[in-house]
Amino acid sequence: METAIILLVGVLISCGLYLMLERNLLRFIFGLILLSNGVNLLIMTAGRLTRAAPSLIPEGEYAPVAELANALPQALVLTAIVIGFGLTVFALVLILRAYERLGTTDGDELSQMIEGEDGDDTSSKFPSSQQAPDYIREPKINPPVLSQVRESKL
Amino acid sequence: MFLGVLLVFLLAFTSPFVIRILGIRYAWFLGLAAFGLTVYFASFLPAVSNGAIVTEQFAWLPSLGINLSFHLDGLSLLFALLISFVGGFIMIYAGGYLKGDQTLGQFYLILLSFMAAMLGLVLSDNLIVMFIFWELTSLTSYFLVAYKHSYESSRNSALQALLVTGSGGLAMLAGFLLLGNIAGSYQISALVAQAELIQSSNLFAPMLILVLLGALTKSAQFPFHFWLPNAMAAPTPVSAYLHSATMVKAGIYLMARLNPALGGGSLWFWLLGIAGALTVLSAGILALKQTDLKKLLAYSTLVALGMLTMLLAVGTSAAVKAAMVFLLAHSLYKAALFMAAGTIDHQTGSRDIREIAGLRKALPVTALAILLASMSLAGLPPKLGFIGKELAYEALIVQPFFLVAAVLANAAMLVVAVLVAIRPFWGRTLKAPRAVKGAPLSLYLGPIVLASLGLIFAIFPDLIELSKLPAVAAVLGKPYEFSLYLFPSSFTAALWLSIITVILGLGLYLIWPRVFALLNRISPQLDIGPAKAYALFITYLPKAAKAATKLIQGETLRRNLGVMMAFSVLLLGFTAFRYNAFANPQFSWSLNAYELFVVLLCAAGAVATVLARTKLMAVTALSVVGFSVALCFILFAAPDLAITQFMVETLLVIIVVLVMIRLPELRRERSFSFLNAVIAVGAGALITGLMLSVLNNPFNPALTQFFEAESVPGGFGRNIVNVILVDFRAIDTLGEIVVLAVAALGVMSLLRPKKEKS
Numbered sequence: 001m002e003t004a005i006i007l008l009v010g011v012l013i014s015c016g017l018y019l020m021l022e023r024n025l026l027r028f029i030f031g032l033i034l035l036s037n038g039v040n041l042l043i044m045t046a047g048r049l050t051r052a053a054p055s056l057i058p059e060g061e062y063a064p065v066a067e068l069a070n071a072l073p074q075a076l077v078l079t080a081i082v083i084g085f086g087l088t089v090f091a092l093v094l095i096l097r098a099y100e101r102l103g104t105t106d107g108d109e110l111s112q113m114i115e116g117e118d119g120d121d122t123s124s125k126f127p128s129s130q131q132a133p134d135y136i137r138e139p140k141i142n143p144p145v146l147s148q149v150r151e152s153k154l
Numbered sequence: 155m156f157l158g159v160l161l162v163f164l165l166a167f168t169s170p171f172v173i174r175i176l177g178i179r180y181a182w183f184l185g186l187a188a189f190g191l192t193v194y195f196a197s198f199l200p201a202v203s204n205g206a207i208v209t210e211q212f213a214w215l216p217s218l219g220i221n222l223s224f225h226l227d228g229l230s231l232l233f234a235l236l237i238s239f240v241g242g243f244i245m246i247y248a249g250g251y252l253k254g255d256q257t258l259g260q261f262y263l264i265l266l267s268f269m270a271a272m273l274g275l276v277l278s279d280n281l282i283v284m285f286i287f288w289e290l291t292s293l294t295s296y297f298l299v300a301y302k303h304s305y306e307s308s309r310n311s312a313l314q315a316l317l318v319t320g321s322g323g324l325a326m327l328a329g330f331l332l333l334g335n336i337a338g339s340y341q342i343s344a345l346v347a348q349a350e351l352i353q354s355s356n357l358f359a360p361m362l363i364l365v366l367l368g369a370l371t372k373s374a375q376f377p378f379h380f381w382l383p384n385a386m387a388a389p390t391p392v393s394a395y396l397h398s399a400t401m402v403k404a405g406i407y408l409m410a411r412l413n414p415a416l417g418g419g420s421l422w423f424w425l426l427g428i429a430g431a432l433t434v435l436s437a438g439i440l441a442l443k444q445t446d447l448k449k450l451l452a453y454s455t456l457v458a459l460g461m462l463t464m465l466l467a468v469g470t471s472a473a474v475k476a477a478m479v480f481l482l483a484h485s486l487y488k489a490a491l492f493m494a495a496g497t498i499d500h501q502t503g504s505r506d507i508r509e510i511a512g513l514r515k516a517l518p519v520t521a522l523a524i525l526l527a528s529m530s531l532a533g534l535p536p537k538l539g540f541i542g543k544e545l546a547y548e549a550l551i552v553q554p555f556f557l558v559a560a561v562l563a564n565a566a567m568l569v570v571a572v573l574v575a576i577r578p579f580w581g582r583t584l585k586a587p588r589a590v591k592g593a594p595l596s597l598y599l600g601p602i603v604l605a606s607l608g609l610i611f612a613i614f615p616d617l618i619e620l621s622k623l624p625a626v627a628a629v630l631g632k633p634y635e636f637s638l639y640l641f642p643s644s645f646t647a648a649l650w651l652s653i654i655t656v657i658l659g660l661g662l663y664l665i666w667p668r669v670f671a672l673l674n675r676i677s678p679q680l681d682i683g684p685a686k687a688y689a690l691f692i693t694y695l696p697k698a699a700k701a702a703t704k705l706i707q708g709e710t711l712r713r714n715l716g717v718m719m720a721f722s723v724l725l726l727g728f729t730a731f732r733y734n735a736f737a738n739p740q741f742s743w744s745l746n747a748y749e750l751f752v753v754l755l756c757a758a759g760a761v762a763t764v765l766a767r768t769k770l771m772a773v774t775a776l777s778v779v780g781f782s783v784a785l786c787f788i789l790f791a792a793p794d795l796a797i798t799q800f801m802v803e804t805l806l807v808i809i810v811v812l813v814m815i816r817l818p819e820l821r822r823e824r825s826f827s828f829l830n831a832v833i834a835v836g837a838g839a840l841i842t843g844l845m846l847s848v849l850n851n852p853f854n855p856a857l858t859q860f861f862e863a864e865s866v867p868g869g870f871g872r873n874i875v876n877v878i879l880v881d882f883r884a885i886d887t888l889g890e891i892v893v894l895a896v897a898a899l900g901v902m903s904l905l906r907p908k909k910e911k912s
Contacts, residue, residue: 017834072857
């Protein structure tokens with residue numbers, strides 16, 4: 001049964017990652033949800049699967065009497081489910097706000113908008129000549145061909 | 155000694171403040187301080203002359219073999235004296251030259267730091283400490299060259315100097331580390347005893363090349379010579395200092411310092427010899443196409459450095475003696491020439507030899523200083539430069555190619571000397587850009603004293619002989635009987651060579667206008683060489699970096715994500731494959747029909763999410779996945795998980811739908827991306843494969859057994875999962891709650907402005 005489950009995990013992760021590589025951010029979120037479901041199953045499977053009793057200790061006993069399901073991965077996955085939920089909701093609202101402010105849910109377009117804001121042009125910071133004391137004159141030296149670099153506006 | 159270095163640093167850092175109190179007198183104060191330092195170093199002269207070595211050591215990183223150890227032998231002493239003595243005149247000169255500059259305090263800060271770094275460099279006895287001072291000189295000289303930073307050419311020149319010498323310095327560091335590993339010590343004085351061990355090592359050749367790269371870039375040897383003439387963008391006091399006693403001499407110092415340990419082999423000889431000879435020849439030719447006084451002098455510095463490199467390549471006693479005398483002579487006359495050229499520039503507003511003439515009446519002392527100094531440059535008697543050149547010829551006579559290169563370059567130097575000394579001062583007074591005034595004392599004191607010293611030393615060579623010039627013995631690594639004379643008793647080969655040089659030089663001067671025109675005509679067509687290579691490198695490096703960044707770190711988020719996933723899959727897959735993680739997979743297929751149904755439902759839901767055309771379809775498919783995962787949890791005995799999953803899934807569907815209503819419909823135009831599919835399926839397959847291999851390994855139930863055993867006695871609970879969450883891992887759960895709270899706060903703050911608007 002483990003083999004079937006990890007095949008399912010593979011399918012969930014593949015589908016999730018494929019959606020995360022799409023342009024639409026809503027699809028990205030769907031991919032994220034699929035991915036977290038897949039990973040939760042994966043953690044469960046890593047702790048070995050069993051159809052035996054849940055990890056409960058019977059009344060009056062101090063230790064399990066029969067074979068129980070592995071409790072440790074369950075505890076981990078419980079946390080993961082809740083955290084994944086928080087992450088997904090936050091990301092969803094973030095996308096909603098981005099759409100309301102910028103009018104798009106296209107990840108590529110958003111990236112380009114950010115790129116445009118960052119685009120720095122350092123050439124304005126250093127004017128090539130300014131008022132200098134009269135003993136300082138432009139040295140009569142052939143400058144190295146650095147000026148070309150600046151023109152390309154890194 | 156170290157105290158002296160620290161004192162100069164202290165002076166440096168207090169400069170901007172003290173100069174406000176002392177004003178322009180501060181220059182004289184600094185000059186006196188530097189001369190005080192000279193006297194301090196000179197007090198070691200008697201002891202060092204007799205072969206003593208003064209050492210000092212402070213523990214710094216003893217575990218790494220790095221200590222602040224300093225030693226003063228003949229070579230260090232010669233350099234320390236030159237640095238402090240010439241430095242004193244530079245300080246005074248800078249006060250006059252940059253008078254009225256608002257940032258003079260900062261200028262002194264950097265200049266003094268540079269001086270301190272240079273002193274530390276020549277005094278340090280530890281390779282790593284030396285490297286630190288070495289890079290400090292590169293850094294401070296960057297700021298010095300870029301002093302007129304409002305000009306683009308200044309900034310570019312400074313950057314060029316920094317990049318060339320800095321990358322050489324890094325190569326040198328690598329070489330030093332190799333050297334330290336071979337010799338087992340970073341102590342420079344300990345290397346000499348290990349010379350045989352070092353030179354027979356397998357790593358000797360790469361180590362030597364790396365170390366010499368540092369020396370050759372710093373000393374501006376071919377093919378790294380181009381940065382030095384461009385560094386003329388610095389204010390003249392800086393150029394005078396950089397070219398005479400410091401900076402470029404640091405490379406020479408390193409070669410001389412390591413000569414006893416690394417020198418003598420054929421690789422040493424050929425590397426340095428060829429670099430030196432090519433420098434001498436190319437700089438000699440390039441000097442003839444200049445009319446700028448500072449540029450003429452810059453190329454003559456290159457010739458001198460090439461001569462020194464050739465002499466150190468030869469490495470015989472005669473060659474080392476010649477190198478040390480030549481070095482002393484060059485430091486004196488070059489500082490004088492640069493300062494005098496700067497005085498002309500400062501007083502007339504021009505330093506182009508075609509624009510200035512007849513200055514001897516206005517600047518008599520400067521004229522005399524330049525005349526004396528350029529006699530040394532030309533190698534004419536009775537100057538120290540003459541003695542140095544004679545000794546060099548004597549030493550190079552064993553290597554005909556080097557000798558020819560030296561004679562030709564010295565002939566060119568004679569032309570430079572005449573151009574520098576005669577043109578600006580004799581002839582009809584041309585209309586200068588500015589009315590010529592007499593120069594103040596601070597501007598001609600340094601040139602005349604330094605130029606006269608070359609004369610005094612030459613006429614009374616006993617003065618140098620008395621000190622036995624212990625530098626020679628230090629470079630040779632063995633005692634050496636030193637003697638010096640101005641004129642040989644008979645016509646030696648070297649004297650004949652000098653006569654040939656003078657005749658050649660005078661002939662060259664007569665046809666100089668034609669040579670000048672020819673060189674300037676053909677040079678634009680010959681736009682190849684190291685400088686061009688540097689320009690191409692500096693132009694295309696950022697472009698290449700940008701292209702590479704664009705390729706790897708795409709402009710969009712998903713591109714980044716795709717690249718990261720692809721590389722993770724490749725690297726992980728390759729590693730796993732290499733260590734046979736996928737060998738002998740064990741399959742366990744035993745599934746009940748209803749279990750199989752749940753698994754297939756879940757997979758179908760996932761695929762449907764990918765294929766969904768509308769938002770609603772996608773959400774429906776997504777909830778199918780979520781609820782079938784919950785069913786899986788039930789099937790495999792995890793009721794707590796199933797409950798949580800049901801609740802979260804329900805909430806999630808509600809929230810997604812609520813948000814989704816306000817978002818636009820999924821676009822129809824999306825096209826299937828084969829590459830993305832490959833990456834995604836590859837990642838999924840890799841995870842599955844890795845999990846198969848994980849399940850093959852035996853399971854270690856120790857932790858689970860602990861929780862099962864301790865649940866009731868320790869946690870007083872019968873649901874083990876719950877006990878783990880709220881008892882054993884309670885802090886983790888608290889963290890989880892905090893995360894959820896923060897996410898909730900974030901969601902609230904993101905949603906609130908919208909509410910206010912409506």
